[in-house]
Amino acid sequence: MTRYPIDRLFPLTILLLWTILALFGNWMDMAPDQIHLEKILVPPNAQAWFGFDDLGRSLFDRLITGARTSFLVSLWVVSLSAIIGTLIGMLAGWKGGWLDLLIVRIIDIFLAFPGILLAIALAGMLGPGLNNIVIALTVVGWVGFARLARAQTLSIKNREHIQAARALGTSTQRILIRHILPLIVAPLIVEATFGIASMVIAEAGLSFLGLGIQPPTASWGTMIRDGTRYMLVAPHMVIVPGLTLCLVVLSVNMLGDKLRDWMDIRIKS
Numbered sequence: 632m633t634r635y636p637i638d639r640l641f642p643l644t645i646l647l648l649w650t651i652l653a654l655f656g657n658w659m660d661m662a663p664d665q666i667h668l669e670k671i672l673v674p675p676n677a678q679a680w681f682g683f684d685d686l687g688r689s690l691f692d693r694l695i696t697g698a699r700t701s702f703l704v705s706l707w708v709v710s711l712s713a714i715i716g717t718l719i720g721m722l723a724g725w726k727g728g729w730l731d732l733l734i735v736r737i738i739d740i741f742l743a744f745p746g747i748l749l750a751i752a753l754a755g756m757l758g759p760g761l762n763n764i765v766i767a768l769t770v771v772g773w774v775g776f777a778r779l780a781r782a783q784t785l786s787i788k789n790r791e792h793i794q795a796a797r798a799l800g801t802s803t804q805r806i807l808i809r810h811i812l813p814l815i816v817a818p819l820i821v822e823a824t825f826g827i828a829s830m831v832i833a834e835a836g837l838s839f840l841g842l843g844i845q846p847p848t849a850s851w852g853t854m855i856r857d858g859t860r861y862m863l864v865a866p867h868m869v870i871v872p873g874l875t876l877c878l879v880v881l882s883v884n885m886l887g888d889k890l891r892d893w894m895d896i897r898i899k900s
Contacts, residue, residue, distance in 0.1 A: 643882075653701075656699055663695070666688060675871075685860070693849035697850050697875075700844055703761070704768070705831050708764075708772055709823050711773075712768075713822075713823050715776075716776025719773070746771045746772075746829075750771045754767040754842040764834060764844070775822060776826075821891045824886060824887035836852060837852065840852075841856075855872050
């Protein structure tokens with residue numbers, strides 16, 4: 632009986648801390664780019680819990696800045712992907728015919744390539760930067776929402792109340808927004824939670840490869856990349872951002888699992 636409150640409390644605490652640091656971290660007295668030559672590669676201690684990097688910059692300050700970067704990227708990408716993918720999927724499932732076939736084939740083409748490889752290719756073409764990361768990941772991320780929205784729309788578009796609305800002459804736009812979208816929003820929310828975890832990893836991966844956030848702006852991916860050169864003498868440079876990334880992704884996935892179970896009527900019954 633005590634397992635479920637603990638399982639809920641852990642991810643909620645981590646995600647709440649991540650959100651607070653991302654939204655209000657700029658109000659804190661931080662200097663993520665300030666160099667202290669006397670503190671180069673200093674390990675964690677009582678004065679600095681996370682230590683310093685190869686340039687003597689505070690890992691704590693850079694970790695908070697990286698939290699804001701990952702939060703903004705994942706929020707923008709998932710929001711845009713959900714809007715675009717849901718609209719395309721609902722339209723395909725509702726219209727059917729050649730439009731549905733065309734959209735399904737486009738989705739199949741996107742799914743034929745590993746998402747991260749396609750994002751790397753797009754990021755390489757667009758160039759590094761926060762806006763280009765959002766564009767590249769959105770181009771990859773909308774597919775999952777479109778496929779799910781299409782499947783859900785196909786399963787409910789022939790229900791009695793939908794047929795009644797069509798018989799009464801209700802416009803397609805009103806039917807999709809007022810009658811179909813509320814019925815498919817639950818699985819889309821669950822998809823969005825897992826999408827956030829995927830985008831946090833994708834942003835870190837692109838930044839690790841040098842295709843994402845550029846120095847001196849902090850990102851968890853760039854912090855891990857910088858730390859790989861000093862793993863033997865300063866392992867905290869990799870452990871600190873790597874463990875933070877792991878905790879955030881794990882918490883999002885745990886919350887997504889709980890949310891899916893809570894919304895699943897079969898499990899409740």
